[in-house]
Amino acid sequence: MAQKMKTAVLVSGGGTNLQALIDSIDRGEVTSAELVCVIANKENAYALERARKAGIPAKAITANFEEEALTFLKECGAELIVLAGFLSILGKGILSAYKDRIINIHPSLIPSFCGKGYYGLHVHEKVLEYGVKLTGATVHFVSEEVDGGVIIAQKSVQVRHDDTPEILQKRVMEEAEWVILPRALELVAAGRVQIQGRMAVINE
Numbered sequence: 001m002a003q004k005m006k007t008a009v010l011v012s013g014g015g016t017n018l019q020a021l022i023d024s025i026d027r028g029e030v031t032s033a034e035l036v037c038v039i040a041n042k043e044n045a046y047a048l049e050r051a052r053k054a055g056i057p058a059k060a061i062t063a064n065f066e067e068e069a070l071t072f073l074k075e076c077g078a079e080l081i082v083l084a085g086f087l088s089i090l091g092k093g094i095l096s097a098y099k100d101r102i103i104n105i106h107p108s109l110i111p112s113f114c115g116k117g118y119y120g121l122h123v124h125e126k127v128l129e130y131g132v133k134l135t136g137a138t139v140h141f142v143s144e145e146v147d148g149g150v151i152i153a154q155k156s157v158q159v160r161h162d163d164t165p166e167i168l169q170k171r172v173m174e175e176a177e178w179v180i181l182p183r184a185l186e187l188v189a190a191g192r193v194q195i196q197g198r199m200a201v202i203n204e
């Protein structure tokens with residue numbers, strides 16, 4: 001059995017994307033990665049509770065994040081980082097230590113509705129304001145440019161005329177985020193994603 005990729009998950013809130021990763025590993029859908037630690041940048045993030053219930057080492061780091069997180073990541077032997085509902089911008093220290101080894105889930109079809117100020121419910125408010133008929137989620141590699149890294153996976157979701165931001169967010173999470181994040185983790189951890197310029201070539 002090939003060595004599983006030691007994966008850290010960074011969170012800020014409820015942790016439903018973390019839960020999707022935990023469940024997909026438990027169901028044997030993700031076989032090339034193991035979750036070795038969870039780091040929250042908020043003291044009371046429920047995602048920490050989810051990690052603890054799953055027996056994954058977890059801690060909140062609310063000061064000196066860059067240095068403290070790098071120390072914990074190294075202690076846990078993390079080789080890959082997943083940003084799952086992580087609502088902060090990573091500094092150069094972590095970005096350079098984990099170049100091309102950080103992936104993020106964003107709740108829209110990048111390059112639409114992304115970048116500065118587009119996170120959480122705000123994304124879905126803008127989607128409804130604009131009146132697009134399709135939205136969805138994107139998993140991409142993390143680079144210095146916010147939401148600008150090479151795209152690994154996307155999945156579209158219908159927008160309905162009577163959607164509220166909350167209803168739309170729930171549908172995007174259930175039908176897109178929780179599906180493509182585990183899939184993308186498996187592909188990256190299994191070494192089945194090659195970056196060629198702006199294109200991620202997937203060995204399906």
Ligand code: GRF
Binds near residue numbers: 012016017119120169
């Ligand atoms: C959700 O809006 C999700 O779309 C985005 O972060 C928010 C919380 O995610 N990625 P989670 O429940 O903490 O995983």
